[in-house]
Amino acid sequence: MFTHLAHKHVLIGLTGGIACYKIAELIRRLRDAGATVDVVMTESATQFITPVTLQALSGRPVYMDLWDARPNDNMAHIHLSRDADVILIAPASTNFIAKLAQGLCDDLLSTLCIARGNKALLVAPAMNKEMWAHPATQRNIQCLIQDGVTILGPGCGDQACGEFGDGRMLEAHQLLTALDTHFAPKLLANKQVVITAGPTLEPIDPVRVLTNRSSGKMGYALADAAAKAGAHVTLISGPVSLTTPAGVQRINVETAAQMHETVMQHMDQCEVFIAVAAVSDWRVTQPSTQKLKKTTHTEAPILHFSVNPDILAEVAARPQPPYCVGFAAETEHLLEYASQKRQRKGIPLLVANLAQEAMDKDHSQLVLIDDQGSTTWPSQSKQDSAQALISHIAQQLTPSP
């Protein structure tokens, strides 16, 4: 999931709040993703989690004091802000947000924020719902937004004080996603992208369906990568057990007919259409309205099928089609069948893979087929494949002069 954090230098500033405990997990995950993490704490933050814990997890000295003598020139606020690729304040207390909005510098963390120059500053507020709702806090948040600061959250839910409402700091994985998104190149900035994913279900009767083994992993990885690349992503998904990637609008459907109708409703603004769903080719012509009973059907029932609409071919045949990408999972003759499919559907790019190696798996080996022929990519995680494919699609939209 987090492919843009390798070799990045993240400075995390903790201020006073019970949400400090979430930062221990965040630091671990950042290091797993290949990032270097510096930690700066306010005095209040040390009431909630110890510098020793965060030093052990980050593997680097933790800073708290403006007058820290460890840097030779005694200017920790300059070195820490210069070394960082991004600064994240999490948790950001009401008081610290007020200080940031005012430009106050009375400790190491507030001083390095003011000294940061054009370094990106992300702020994850964490406070009681009344403190968050207070007009002063809201005014300060607006000031920070005007100053170019990115506000992450807060979330809504149970609060440590026993109340319920807005003000919960985002979870570690949400902060990780926000940092990863921050570093992703914005190759599809503001593009409207529609992606289909997952299987479809075709009812036989109210309890039985025809479906396939698609897990939706590739489609969801593409939706995630496209959103991180700055696109507005609509994900039209058959039933899967995956979480919706951050920033993606997901619409759940079941049958091919529902997927077809939903896709068509989203085509007017669409600039890129990526059809990853394993759409059922046929549907039962007349599903039974009641459960078929073994006792009344002593013989096995005979099902009659109708052909489902080919969503991708129909989109590609529009007078002004979006850039269309199809997927083909074949069990044999991969190149031959996939090339024929590209021609038949009239699309510029078809991505082929072997069904037995890709369906429900975490890795895939993609073969890209376009006007120029075919290119086989190395086997890699679906996240890496998705990111590479989004870069490739972005290049097709803006061909080099």
Ligand code: C5P
């Ligand atoms: O025709 P076939 O299912 O082999 O083609 C696969 C590609 O076409 C995939 O991109 C799939 O999402 C899309 N497709 C579709 N509507 C269908 C069948 C397939 O959009 N009814």
